[in-house]
Amino acid sequence: xxxxxxxxxxxxxxxxxxxxxxxxxxxxxxxxxxxxxxxxxxxxxxxxxxxxxxxxxxxxxxxxxxxxxxxxxxxxxxxxxxxxxxxxxxxxxxxxxxxxxxxxxxxxxxxxxxxxxxxxxxxxxxxxxxxxxxxxxxxxxxxxxxxxxxxxxxxxxxxxxxxxx
Amino acid sequence: xxxxxxxxxxxxxxxxxxxxxxxxxxxxxxxxxxxxxxxxxxxxxxxxxxxxxxxxxxxxxxxxxxxxxxxxxxxxxxxxxxxxxxxxxxxxxxxxxxxxxxxxxxxxxxxxxxxxxxxxxxxxxxxxxxxxxxxxxxxxxxxxxxxxxxxxxxxxxxxxxxxxxxxxxxxxxxxx
Numbered sequence: 001x002x003x004x005x006x007x008x009x010x011x012x013x014x015x016x017x018x019x020x021x022x023x024x025x026x027x028x029x030x031x032x033x034x035x036x037x038x039x040x041x042x043x044x045x046x047x048x049x050x051x052x053x054x055x056x057x058x059x060x061x062x063x064x065x066x067x068x069x070x071x072x073x074x075x076x077x078x079x080x081x082x083x084x085x086x087x088x089x090x091x092x093x094x095x096x097x098x099x100x101x102x103x104x105x106x107x108x109x110x111x112x113x114x115x116x117x118x119x120x121x122x123x124x125x126x127x128x129x130x131x132x133x134x135x136x137x138x139x140x141x142x143x144x145x146x147x148x149x150x151x152x153x154x155x156x157x158x159x160x161x162x163x164x165x
Numbered sequence: 166x167x168x169x170x171x172x173x174x175x176x177x178x179x180x181x182x183x184x185x186x187x188x189x190x191x192x193x194x195x196x197x198x199x200x201x202x203x204x205x206x207x208x209x210x211x212x213x214x215x216x217x218x219x220x221x222x223x224x225x226x227x228x229x230x231x232x233x234x235x236x237x238x239x240x241x242x243x244x245x246x247x248x249x250x251x252x253x254x255x256x257x258x259x260x261x262x263x264x265x266x267x268x269x270x271x272x273x274x275x276x277x278x279x280x281x282x283x284x285x286x287x288x289x290x291x292x293x294x295x296x297x298x299x300x301x302x303x304x305x306x307x308x309x310x311x312x313x314x315x316x317x318x319x320x321x322x323x324x325x326x327x328x329x330x331x332x333x334x335x336x337x338x339x340x341x
Contacts, residue, residue, distance in 0.1 A: 020325065024222055027224075031224050104218070105219070107218050110214075132176070132180065132182060147173035147177065150176045151173070151175065154212055155211060158207075158214060
């Protein structure tokens with residue numbers, strides 16, 4: 001299903017539709033990136049707010065969901081950067097807060113330890129449901145670069161998880 | 166095709182995004198290049214590990230559970246207020262529906278005498294509906310101060326969800 005930006009009138013309806021049907025994916029991406037549920041809710045809120053603010057000036061005819069994924073991603077990156085600048089300590093790791101099977105939370109932790117560029121490709125591909133070509137568009141990088149980041153991520157992840165064992 | 170290109174195509178293959186044409190090129194390259202075959206086996210097994218990454222629904226569900234139990238502990242008052250809102254909302258809808266369907270129910274009950282089954286099904290559906298909506302209501306109430314535009318969207322989403330669920334209830338065999 002596609003939601004495209006055709007005109008201001010449909011925008012609110014489309015946003016509602018996306019919120020209703022795909023907020024899980026957007027929230028999953030945000031949680032996986034910023035690590036705790038509270039910050040992830042803020043990220044989602046920021047992204048929807050930005051979408052609403054920009055809707056008037058957004059002239060491209062693009063898929064609205066993809067644009068929202070981009071906003072969630074950039075808001076999450078901003079948030080992580082601000083945290084780093086302020087040297088705020090992590091609010092504890094997610095695996096201790098959520099009830100995930102051991103195996104699953106260790107893979108999630110492993111992905112978080114990847115270099116940022118690789119981690120972002122993995123999380124975007126896994127949670128947003130977008131293709132690598134669409135992710136390349138969001139990241140503003142050539143498809144080849146995104147694909148090589150993904151395979152470096154796979155090799156690195158295997159190393160990380162084997163070390164932990 | 167060089168090794169770098171072939172290795173990128175492997176990623177597309179693993180995620181089912183490779184075209185048939187590229188598939189043939191990759192196969193031809195792998196037949197000739199031993200190193201790439203080894204590399205392919207390696208990223209294929211690494212990708213199996215990645216399949217263990219929790220899905221978005223697993224993340225959301227576990228967070229929701231933790232959040233609900235924490236909210237219950239931290240803020241008894243808030244919880245009570247939330248439940249009060251939820252209860253009045255539930256009551257209003259229940260009354261509406263009961264009024265609407267009372268004639269149907271009584272006919273049904275008279276016909277097959279399965280009053281308990283009907284009532285159980287009726288209330289378990291509502292319990293399911295409202296436990297999820299209760300969470301949303303609690304959450305948006307807390308965030309009300311934040312952003313009005315998003316608040317409106319969320320409220321209208323919840324209204325739509327309720328409407329859809331009511332329609333689903335009507336369609337369920339209960340009211341045939």
